[in-house]
Amino acid sequence: MTPADTRRRWGLALPAVAVITLFSILPLGVVVLYSVLTPGDYGNVRWVLSGEGWFSVLFERDMFDETVSLSDAHITILFRSVGLSLATTLLTLIFGVPTAWFIATRAPRQRGFWLFLITIPFWTNLLVRTIAIQEIIRAEGVLNRILIGLGLIEQPLQMMFTNFAVLLGMAYVFLPLMVLPVYAAIEKFDFRLAEAGYDLYASRAYCLRRVILPLVRPGIIAGSILVFVPSLGAYVTPRIMGGGNSMMLGNLIEMQFGQGRNWPLGAALSITLTLLVLGALIWYTRLTTGGRRHG
């Protein structure tokens, strides 16, 4: 690549990079700074250096004998966040990829229509949508009535305020984040090519592995990142669907900035989250750029 070309590419990326630097990276600097200060009496910080925020991310002093141990609560929350986020990603993959495939294989004029059909439910406010989902799964709700009507269960299932409810809510909320990138990746494909390949000599399995998978892959990776990362920090859905019973990382962080009045701990927790995600993203970058160099 010529230097001029490199310069042109930097020029193209610069506006986006500048906006993000100003409005997201610079503020993150403030957060890093706050993570090493002392909590103020009522939220905010006092300008006294302290490592207590970082210490409390993973450790706690026993309330009674001052012995230091791993913070059971924080670790539980961390694992739940990662687990539920992975499950959400999987669920959106199972439903999202076939849906994207379905849309991409419609007649070109119809694709925009189907795409809008995917996003319209999301034009309704998140909270209202969540309440509508609650209507379905609550004890007297639609689902329980159907199940009882079919004779599958006798007592209504308690689905609200469980990990299942949180998972359901998050999968519902994040579905378009999977469908749209996968669609964008599939849509460019000229299906006649694959048909030709298939007609010529390829088996269906071969076609799937060598033609279709490489085609869907960038979309799936993009979609998985867009679902997984926001799930990790999700706040509203776990609170409403989980009924406050099972916190996720986003709720824990919010609590420190709110009622907990411990901004440094909240800041340290968010930097931890950011670093976790950064690791995943670097891995993703390797995956996408490295993959193509071989091909």
Place this chain on the structure above:
Amino acid sequence: MTSASRLALAALLLSAAPALAEGTLNIYNFGLYTPPDLLEKFEKTYDVKVTLTEYDSNETAMAKIEAGGHGFDIVMPSASVVPIYIEKGLLLKSEPNQMENFKNVDPKWVEIYWDNGRHYTVPWVWGTTGVMVNTKVYKGDINTSAIFLDPPEELKGKINVVPSMNDVIDMTIRYVGGEPCTTDKAVLKAARDKLIAAKPSWASIDYTSFEKFINEDINASVFWSGAANRIRAENAGFAYGYPKEGYSLWQDNVAILADAQNVENAKLFLNFIMAPENAALISNYTRYGNGIIGSDAFMDPGLADAPEMIIPENLKAAGHFQQTCPPEAQAFYTRIWTDLTK
């Protein structure tokens, strides 16, 4: 044109006219806490355009006001945070006690710990945090925190606890025999263990929307008196209890911000809401008491003597004004709450 300058231009074009002009007032209040008819009446009386913006917690409001540049004139801090507002210099010493309508303020709301003599604030509403129970389901004594801490069999699995950390832990500490904001570890441990033992009997720790009570998905909750009053209007089975082991009293207050742009209009507003007929509008809308003498006469029928407003004589002593805990105590509270909701 670069994208950056395009961005700047778009931002400029879209700027709403900054509300610095004469004849405006910017109020910053909790959500669903400001009666529209009150604002309308104020606008008509003084020819002032009022803009209402809402927040969801004292913490959010304080963070925003402390950061500065917010553009608000009036805020409604709870009693427990008023001293912090004052200490940080965020409030204007507007001397409401010199205002014309101050004579209407009930004397018991003047000599108060958070603003003794009322130099900064006037009362907005006051209420209690107690328990609300569906008496169709549970026939026993409802004036006890045992409703959620040692739940009766009938209510198990149908209990909600509002995620108001300090309210809930304060009540629990009193239930196990301690004083709120304590750093006595034996008491804190007892409170924590009590909460964790009770949690399996709860359905949720949530700002539950009202229809869950009305439809009886939830039959008991730690709750606020005014909210309980609204529920009772829709489902007469619900009653509000004042736990004898101890419950919180609170008041939200109206104050002018130190960096307010429309100080004169803000003062008019403070004076305005101390008039009984106007204070009654606030009570009718929020279902809480207001602290202005003579406002009862203008209230909706049944509100002034509603059981959620009148604390029974024998339970008056159990009510305590909520305090702001010092950071050490607050750190323990947060730990307990994290253990509880993890």
Place this chain on the structure above:
Amino acid sequence: MADRAFDIRRMPGAVTLAVVCFVILYIPMVILVANSFNAGKVIGQWEGLSLRWYLAALQNEAFLAAAANSLVLATIAAFMATVLATMAALATTRSDGFRGKGAIHIVLNQPLMVPEIVLAIALLIILAQVKQATGYTGLGYLIAAHTTFCIPFAYMPIRARLEGMDMTLETAAADLYASRAYAFRRVTLPLLAPGILAGFMLAFVVSLDDVVISSFLKSPGQETLPTYLMGELRRNLSSEIYAISSLLLLISVLIVAGSWLATRQKT
């Protein structure tokens, strides 16, 4: 070959799953619309058909103002994010690595990694200084913040689209002495359009759902729909909420139907 009669577009099970997916997406919408016609105030207690909540919603000035704010904000932020993301995606794809490519990619995804509440407080602290220094309190701050966190959502689908996109057409156009701009406008952009549309819609949806950042950054009179509804939902859930939501749904359906008809007529 007719006997093999295989259409690769028909993946086994894909249509079934897609249909299930659409049904699941729309069931809550049906519940929502049905409840909006409830004459009763309380959700879940049916008291007959009525339009009273629609009338109430249409007379609710706070709601109308918040809805207008939200639509303006989401449209502008999604548009700007899409433009910036498209440029950035063009820079980071379809080339062997160049210096800084990985870094650009990470930067573009950075807003994803920060929990809303954290970005909200950090932006509040910084922008409060700007507000005080400039005296400007308009919608610009919210637009800038929304644009920022929308960029990765617009960038990802566009990049996925560009990745490995066939360059032969562009090269051919360039070979035919088309100017770079002309080749971009007539060849690259149409090829990229589905990705851009997907990116824009994602950004729009993400902006429309934001509560936390908006509530920390809003100035007087800048209530958005989510911040307005959040306050409303917490205490006083009535059928009016469903009427409000159904109205928004109706508007979006009208927009979609309109745009679909418009594109059909071109053929």
